[in-house]
Amino acid sequence: MMPNELRYLRPDSAEEAVAVWSAHTGARYLAGGTEIHTMARRSASYPVSALIDIKRIAEASALSIAKGRLTLGAALPLSAIADDGAFPLLTATIRGIADRTTRNRLSIGGNIAGMLPYREAILPLLLADALCLSIAPGSGSEPPLRREWRLRERFDKRLLLDPGELILSFSLPLAFAALPWSHRRRTRTGPVDYPLATLCLVRESGGFLLGVSGAHPYPVFASGADGAAALKALGAPKGDQRATAEYRAALMETMLSSALEELS
Amino acid sequence: MTRTSQLGSSPERSDAPAKTSGALRYTDDRVRPGTLHAAVLYSPHAHADIGRIDCAAALAFPGVRGAFTGADWPDVLIGLYMGDKPPLARGRVRYYGEPVAVVVADDEAAALEALRLIRADFTPLPALGSPREALAPGAPILHPDLGSYRRIAAILPEPGSNVANRSRIRKGDADAALASSPVVVEGEFSFPPGDHAAMEPRVAIAEFGLDGRLTVGSSTQSPFGVRTLLSKALGLPERDIEVIAAPVGGGFGGKAGIQLEPLACLLAMRFPGRPVRLANTREADMVSSPGRPGLQSRVRVGATREGMIQAMDMELLFDSGAYADYAVNVSRAAAVACTGPYNVPNVKADTLCVYTNHPFATAFRGFGHIELSYATERALDLLAARLGMDPLELRLKNAARPGHTTPTGATLDPNTGDLPACIARVRERLDWDAGRRAVLPDGRIRAKGIACFWKAPAIPTFTDAAATLSFAEDGSAVLATGVVELGQGSFDGLRLIVAEALGMDLAMVRVLRDADTDRSPHDWTTAASRSLFMAGRAALEAVADAVAQIKRVASAPLRCPEEDLEVSGGRVFLRDDPEQGLPLSTVVLGYVYPNGNAIGGPVIGRGRYIARGLSGMDPDTGEGRPGLEWTMGAEGVEVELDPRDGGFRVTKAACAMDVGRLIHPALARGQVVGAMGMGIGYATREAFVFDSRQGVQNGSLRDYKLLRYGEEPEYFADFVETPQGDGPYGARGLGEQGIIGMPGAIAQAASLAAGVELNELPLTPEHLWRAMREARS
Numbered sequence A: 001m002m003p004n005e006l007r008y009l010r011p012d013s014a015e016e017a018v019a020v021w022s023a024h025t026g027a028r029y030l031a032g033g034t035e036i037h038t039m040a041r042r043s044a045s046y047p048v049s050a051l052i053d054i055k056r057i058a059e060a061s062a063l064s065i066a067k068g069r070l071t072l073g074a075a076l077p078l079s080a081i082a083d084d085g086a087f088p089l090l091t092a093t094i095r096g097i098a099d100r101t102t103r104n105r106l107s108i109g110g111n112i113a114g115m116l117p118y119r120e121a122i123l124p125l126l127l128a129d130a131l132c133l134s135i136a137p138g139s140g141s142e143p144p145l146r147r148e149w150r151l152r153e154r155f156d157k158r159l160l161l162d163p164g165e166l167i168l169s170f171s172l173p174l175a176f177a178a179l180p181w182s183h184r185r186r187t188r189t190g191p192v193d194y195p196l197a198t199l200c201l202v203r204e205s206g207g208f209l210l211g212v213s214g215a216h217p218y219p220v221f222a223s224g225a226d227g228a229a230a231l232k233a234l235g236a237p238k239g240d241q242r243a244t245a246e247y248r249a250a251l252m253e254t255m256l257s258s259a260l261e262e263l264s
Numbered sequence B: 001m002t003r004t005s006q007l008g009s010s011p012e013r014s015d016a017p018a019k020t021s022g023a024l025r026y027t028d029d030r031v032r033p034g035t036l037h038a039a040v041l042y043s044p045h046a047h048a049d050i051g052r053i054d055c056a057a058a059l060a061f062p063g064v065r066g067a068f069t070g071a072d073w074p075d076v077l078i079g080l081y082m083g084d085k086p087p088l089a090r091g092r093v094r095y096y097g098e099p100v101a102v103v104v105a106d107d108e109a110a111a112l113e114a115l116r117l118i119r120a121d122f123t124p125l126p127a128l129g130s131p132r133e134a135l136a137p138g139a140p141i142l143h144p145d146l147g148s149y150r151r152i153a154a155i156l157p158e159p160g161s162n163v164a165n166r167s168r169i170r171k172g173d174a175d176a177a178l179a180s181s182p183v184v185v186e187g188e189f190s191f192p193p194g195d196h197a198a199m200e201p202r203v204a205i206a207e208f209g210l211d212g213r214l215t216v217g218s219s220t221q222s223p224f225g226v227r228t229l230l231s232k233a234l235g236l237p238e239r240d241i242e243v244i245a246a247p248v249g250g251g252f253g254g255k256a257g258i259q260l261e262p263l264a265c266l267l268a269m270r271f272p273g274r275p276v277r278l279a280n281t282r283e284a285d286m287v288s289s290p291g292r293p294g295l296q297s298r299v300r301v302g303a304t305r306e307g308m309i310q311a312m313d314m315e316l317l318f319d320s321g322a323y324a325d326y327a328v329n330v331s332r333a334a335a336v337a338c339t340g341p342y343n344v345p346n347v348k349a350d351t352l353c354v355y356t357n358h359p360f361a362t363a364f365r366g367f368g369h370i371e372l373s374y375a376t377e378r379a380l381d382l383l384a385a386r387l388g389m390d391p392l393e394l395r396l397k398n399a400a401r402p403g404h405t406t407p408t409g410a411t412l413d414p415n416t417g418d419l420p421a422c423i424a425r426v427r428e429r430l431d432w433d434a435g436r437r438a439v440l441p442d443g444r445i446r447a448k449g450i451a452c453f454w455k456a457p458a459i460p461t462f463t464d465a466a467a468t469l470s471f472a473e474d475g476s477a478v479l480a481t482g483v484v485e486l487g488q489g490s491f492d493g494l495r496l497i498v499a500e501a502l503g504m505d506l507a508m509v510r511v512l513r514d515a516d517t518d519r520s521p522h523d524w525t526t527a528a529s530r531s532l533f534m535a536g537r538a539a540l541e542a543v544a545d546a547v548a549q550i551k552r553v554a555s556a557p558l559r560c561p562e563e564d565l566e567v568s569g570g571r572v573f574l575r576d577d578p579e580q581g582l583p584l585s586t587v588v589l590g591y592v593y594p595n596g597n598a599i600g601g602p603v604i605g606r607g608r609y610i611a612r613g614l615s616g617m618d619p620d621t622g623e624g625r626p627g628l629e630w631t632m633g634a635e636g637v638e639v640e641l642d643p644r645d646g647g648f649r650v651t652k653a654a655c656a657m658d659v660g661r662l663i664h665p666a667l668a669r670g671q672v673v674g675a676m677g678m679g680i681g682y683a684t685r686e687a688f689v690f691d692s693r694q695g696v697q698n699g700s701l702r703d704y705k706l707l708r709y710g711e712e713p714e715y716f717a718d719f720v721e722t723p724q725g726d727g728p729y730g731a732r733g734l735g736e737q738g739i740i741g742m743p744g745a746i747a748q749a750a751s752l753a754a755g756v757e758l759n760e761l762p763l764t765p766e767h768l769w770r771a772m773r774e775a776r777s
């Protein structure tokens, strides 16, 4: 349950959002709010004192194509990105997440910055070597700091954001979106569930790029001259109450072989 | 004046606009200002001794009015058939999620915040994770006081053990028949407990009035049952208790017993004049409130080489969890029907309700019949395989018919449904004769399975229903019953029955919704698929009574004998001269002559029903007639299995049921299709996952998955109509039955597809993959 005392703030600009964050201890950025709500309800160790709604920040909600690059605002709901369809692998990956009604709320930034081990939407962006534009509070009286960085560079099991850092958008070359790709997703039973394994495979000139979510405690990706090499590089999967490590390993193999077949 | 029958038409549900728009007010939508809110601390252990519980910090929290533990009510024990459960754990917790302490505060947020300040110490104990473990020599005894619990005579606990009830069936001589049967098969079949997952979490709002009366609004299927049980548990007479049941957002048996009401009432009695609200979160509803039992079973079947069943010997062990609740009677109901709808001359069955350290179990749609059906159908599959016989043929051959006897020795009367006709419909729907197994071009395997079911309501011998029919100025009729609306649509069926009996337009008939023990006529419980049957019978009697009163009044102004009159089309008129008559509006509240003289007064029809000819069971042999009317049917599925990774889907599901007479086809289809969907969930995914200490690992909908729209197979719901002589217009119960055969049919189809007998549920892809891999190696 949400605490009784909770501030709701809705800034119009990125700079303002960061300033508001600095002014409120215990504040969180609010996008779709699905994780914030479920975590606050479930756990005492998830304090929230103020919510900073980022959906009014224009640059975090824009979707644009310019100079051969696709830019996706971090506050965009997953369904808006999937419906646009400019990056087919991302569309397919997003459509595996939750259900349509939930995707109308889940944001891509929230999915990637969230606490769950899955964060499936990050896979296509990692494979595409996407850039990320963020803004963070300046130290002391310094103004907020904007910077653009390679997602891969600050991804180690999770996205390594600085305190108060807000993701504004992701961008990637459209040329990557045109490469041959394949997507596979398996769950314990029905389709609306966390993945036992989600697999994103892209064929590029030098070989294959492979990203997997659900099989390990965090998203993983690797490249290889052939699919099997990439799979090996990902390391052994882990078991949990949804499925054993053994079954996940078997699934990944069948999924990879059918994905490779699709691309051959 | 002849009218065409409205029975068999499917008018729109009268509650559809309110339900689909969200406007309908359920119990928790009726919270008054000034209500206190309770929040519960749940046990993190499945079995532990409780040490100190320190509530001081919680009590000091702003807005908190009180904090309580089991020690506050040292003598109260709650139960249905057997009082074995304290309102809050005392000394020991027996399951993960058991209520341990409760905080009452001015608002819910304060109660929840304060709850976090309670310090409770536990010393974990070894936890029992299955009936077999609980029956093993040396197992800890979970209820040392079993022998002294208050209980009804039909329940047979075995003090000194973990057996909460043992029902015995001894029909013929099963041992001898098995010894002389040329073919004998035996198997063990099991599944873990699970949850009902009804859409509305349970809630109770109780107020102890300054006049000393207790009023409880509850999401219950059984307002009258709750009143009786509260009276027993709290020591208040029934006259001082009022239970109000608003429409319920799904029950499936989970709200048929007594749940949150006792604790809510005990709290309310501490704060006279202020309502206290005790509401489950989804997670508490799944784990802390009761779910459905799990099963471990062993079945032996003996047959001739031609496949005629000679005998069955079985043991059904119901995993009742920490408390007996409804599960003791579930295990008894399973004994009554233990063979499934087959003619079995010799039966030996022990059905046991066993305490474990799992969340406790209550009634669940099917009431013991899913469990027995799954066990016997799987055993019949082994028999069919041994005989090299088509499983459908085996069932057809042994189908129970009028003149056969049930396991309790009751003779199936001519009202018995036509099971062979049901089997034939399913055979057609699934194109059974085109082959049961095929490999598709992409490597997946398609297979079919079939199972049969029967069910009689498992009810007390004196189960009753009542109805009153009154009228408004416009001549319209209002039916009042004690039936609870829980999505099943009984009211629309009852409305059709009343409209039919009065020969009236449907628009002129209403059925009252809230059931209220102070105002509604008495009704046993809205469960056991009995409402249309029993309340329908009471409604028919109420109509007949009202019609007689109408005729009596109208006979004076119409100057004719009462027996020359007829009521239909909103009028009362001379049968042989229909022009001579009066609109009902001028009669139902009394007739007024032109000079102002009046006669009659308001018409109130009165109707009752009580179960006919039921008797208890002999404790040693089970002999008796505990089952009112038997609904029979057949179900089949087609499934697709991917042998590479166990990927599994039900693609077609067919049910054919003999319902006696179809009153409202759309509602009937809704019940049957809903039940089949629930059965698919049951067989393929819905079950608790326990850790090694019997903690529930998937106690939220994040992890406990139900079948969703989009995963539904193609459904076929067919109805056979062999009239039930004593049913209203020949109808019999159909609400639960569609779920019963599904687990068996799905397990049969999956086993055929996988090429290995699958004797455990749920049939998840990993389970199938593992079974196929083990079979290969």
Ligand SMILES: Cc1cc2nc3c(=O)[nH]c(=O)nc-3n(C[C@H](O)[C@H](O)[C@H](O)COP(=O)(O)OP(=O)(O)OC[C@H]3O[C@@H](n4cnc5c(N)ncnc54)[C@H](O)[C@@H]3O)c2cc1C
Pocket: A028, A029, A030, A031, A032, A033, A034, A035, A036, A037, A054, A074, A075, A096, A097, A098, A099, A102, A105, A106, A107, A108, A109, A110, A111, A112, A113, A114, A115, A116, A118, A119, A120, A121, A165, A166, A167, A168, A193, A194, A195
């Ligand atoms: C029903 C359901 C099913 C789901 N199924 C899946 C699934 O199958 N696969 C999967 O991968 N995920 C799944 N999720 C998880 C979901 O993607 C995450 O919970 C995600 O965090 C939700 O996004 P949101 O916009 O609602 O996040 P919010 O709740 O708004 O935020 C989540 C966290 O991210 C932070 N945050 C949000 N936006 C930004 C930003 N721009 N910059 C920095 N920090 C930010 C917030 O401060 C917060 O800490 C599911 C969620 C639900 C509710």
